[in-house]
Amino acid sequence: MTAKNNTEVIIDGNKYTLSGYESEEYLQKVSSYINGKIAEYRKDPAYKKMNFDAQKAMLELNIADEYFKTKKRADELEAEVGDKDRQLYDIKHELVTERLNNQENEKEIIRLKNEANEYQKEIIRLETRMTDMDNSY
Amino acid sequence: MTAKNNTEVIIDGNKYTLSGYESEEYLQKVSSYINGKIAEYRKDPAYKKMNFDAQKAMLELNIADEYFKTKKRADELEAEVGDKDRQLYDIKHELVTERLNNQENEKEIIRLKNEANEYQKEIIRLETRMTDMDNSY
Numbered sequence: 001m002t003a004k005n006n007t008e009v010i011i012d013g014n015k016y017t018l019s020g021y022e023s024e025e026y027l028q029k030v031s032s033y034i035n036g037k038i039a040e041y042r043k044d045p046a047y048k049k050m051n052f053d054a055q056k057a058m059l060e061l062n063i064a065d066e067y068f069k070t071k072k073r074a075d076e077l078e079a080e081v082g083d084k085d086r087q088l089y090d091i092k093h094e095l096v097t098e099r100l101n102n103q104e105n106e107k108e109i110i111r112l113k114n115e116a117n118e119y120q121k122e123i124i125r126l127e128t129r130m131t132d133m134d135n136s137y
Numbered sequence: 138m139t140a141k142n143n144t145e146v147i148i149d150g151n152k153y154t155l156s157g158y159e160s161e162e163y164l165q166k167v168s169s170y171i172n173g174k175i176a177e178y179r180k181d182p183a184y185k186k187m188n189f190d191a192q193k194a195m196l197e198l199n200i201a202d203e204y205f206k207t208k209k210r211a212d213e214l215e216a217e218v219g220d221k222d223r224q225l226y227d228i229k230h231e232l233v234t235e236r237l238n239n240q241e242n243e244k245e246i247i248r249l250k251n252e253a254n255e256y257q258k259e260i261i262r263l264e265t266r267m268t269d270m271d272n273s274y
Contacts, residue, residue, distance in 0.1 A: 009198075011194040011197065011198065012190070012194065014190050014191070014194065016191060016194055016195075018198070022202075026205075027198075029205070030198060030201045030202055030205055031198070033201055033204075033205070034194075034197045034198065034201050052189075053149070053151050054151070054153060056149075056193045056197075057148040057149065057151065057153055057171075058153075059197060060148065060171045060193075060196060060197065060200060061146075061148065061155070061164075061167060061168070061171065063197060063200045063201050063204060064167045064170055064171050064200050065159075065167055066204050067170075067200060067203050067204040067207060068163070068166070068167055068170070070204060070207045070208050070211055071207050073211045074207055074210045074211035074214055077211055077214035077215055077217075077218055078214055080214075080218050081214055081217050081218055081221065084218065084221035084222070084225060085221070087225060088221060088224060088225060088228065091225065091228050091229065091232060092228065094232060095228060095231060095232050095235060098232060098235040098236055098239060099235060101239055102235060102238055102239050102242060105239060105242035105243060105246060106242060108246055109242060109245055109246060109249065112246065112249035112250065112252075112253060113249065115249075115253055116249060116252055116253055116256060119253060119256030119257065119259075119260065120256065122256075122260055123256065123259055123260060123263065126260065126263040126264065126267065127263065129267065130263065130266065130267055130270070133267070133270055133271075134270075
């Protein structure tokens with residue numbers, strides 16, 4: 001288990017100490033993401049005119065929107081993984097059937113080749129006997 | 138194209154009018170999610186003691202954390218879909234090869250059966266001739 005650690009981050013110019021199991025690197029990434037959004041919003045004159053509550057609500061809505069869109073993508077991908085798993089299951093089953101057919105066919109080929117070999121021997125035996133008969137009469 | 142619409146939402150007790158292409162239903166879902174988090178935080182005495190900036194920073198970090206965790210899941214699932222696509226490609230290729238082998242083997246079985254048939258006819262022909270020879274001498 002990872003030890004609990006304290007990480008100092010800056011959010012919107014204020015310093016906070018976060019205590020938890022997340023890595024310093026991860027928490028800085030998350031903080032940077034939030035600060036990046038705030039910096040982006042500050043370029044918008046309409047945002048600057050809003051009161052602090054409204055600015056925060058916009059930011060919260062924006063991040064939550066990204067979360068929901070990403071969640072939708074993740075859910076769709078999860079369904080896709082399930083679908084591909086079913087396809088793989090079916091096609092593996094088909095492959096096994098096809099391989100078994102092939103094994104049966106290969107056995108049948110060997111059996112037919114042996115049979116042909118026996119017929120050829122029988123033909124030679126009959127031809128030899130006929131030659132002998134021709135010679136003896 | 139969907140028409141731009143105005144939706145009234147309540148975030149943390151304040152009413153905002155959001156203008157955009159998102160559906161009312163979606164925006165209410167996103168707002169509910171934020172309000173749910175705020176309600177959850179309010180049960181925590183440590184949160185209540187924080188100033189407003191710190192409370193908002195906690196909330197932003199929490200939503201952004203969910204976003205990053207979901208993004209990680211989506212990225213992993215995307216890689217999994219790619220991996221399964223490669224597996225499907227390979228196994229389909231194997232299946233085609235196996236089917237072609239089977240077709241070749243089936244042709245070979247028909248050829249060998251015809252050959253056996255010809256040998257049998259030849260044997261009967263030779264046996265008939267031998268019987269004829271026996272009878273004539």
